[in-house]
Amino acid sequence: MKFGVLGTGAVGQTIAGKLVAMGHDVMMGARAADNEKVLGFARRTGGKAGTFAEAAAHGEMVFNCTRGDTSVAMLTTISGELEGKVLVDIANPLDFSQGFPPHLTVSNTDSLAEQIQRILPGTFVVKSLNTVNAAVMIDPSRVPGHHTVFVSGNDQHAKGKVMDLLRSLGWQSIIDLGDITSARAAEQLLPLWVRLFGVLGTGDFNIAVMKA
């Protein structure tokens, strides 16, 4: 399958590298096509390198792995290339600029995923994977037990495609929280994630939803 991965940070590199290793046709996109990190990705993995627009055009499914506080501005510039596609939004609107603990730049009555859905009305935005670190995203077996990943989005078919991909990554406990407004719940988990990271001393953790 053809994937576009927007963003060259740890999350983008990890997701894109795993998708290449799984045999998919992956293009990573950066602001400029000669970006050192995107060229490094292509060299190391055999994946493709391009601009944000080229990567979005390449993918049947596209991952937003850009920094949460820059995502909306960037995605606005490539809305045409994302038309009719599934955009998996992994970004978190965390602001560390005022020190610890970070706060969310949008929360409670809105979410980054909703902002993105509003500027991309012809795109099927699905929030997912933002509640675990990059290593766990692509290898849930790093954490023992049936821990949980969430999906939020307005389109059931798009969520189904993302859930299929999550299963192919090894995820067994996947909970559909509801429409895109339910991304507020997933994004508001980040303050807990940051605290647990401090307490546990590792990013290899997750929460499991357990019920009677």
Next chain:
Amino acid sequence: MKFGVLGTGAVGQTIAGKLVAMGHDVMMGARAADNEKVLGFARRTGGKAGTFAEAAAHGEMVFNCTRGDTSVAMLTTISGELEGKVLVDIANPLDFSQGFPPHLTVSNTDSLAEQIQRILPGTFVVKSLNTVNAAVMIDPSRVPGHHTVFVSGNDQHAKGKVMDLLRSLGWQSIIDLGDITSARAAEQLLPLWVRLFGVLGTGDFNIAVMKA
């Protein structure tokens, strides 16, 4: 041990009833001492009935089980009775007045627990138990596995006392998230709780923190 329980709703009734059943000396407090619910509690359980001020004066440890949007105003009026005591803040600042999903009346850069700690500088505020429903609070075995409850507060000794009480209720996985600002993380779990309640169709659930 002597406990005060502020609030006569489902959470207050459940906590106070359990504490009486465990052999503790419990006074439930309401706005007025002749409140029907607080008298009903005393009649049913053999516990004591009083005003908010009387229940706060009675307890060595006091539980805030009032509605989150009314807690600060009420607690301000009984600050003297709470001086030097441990106040376990179970309340959630949820506002359902604008429909579903509810939003938090305070979040992200502040929390209800911090607001309470600020108006009660001589009280040891510990946020806990706000992330599960009343039935699970007092009987974690309703949900299978080692699921997790959190504590947040500025005073280690006060948190230790609350953790002892949690253990006596059957909690085995207790995570100290940090100082009172970490209550933001626990309170921001509520939007997820509300969504999961809708998806799972039961309040008998919880999250377990799992790590490598």
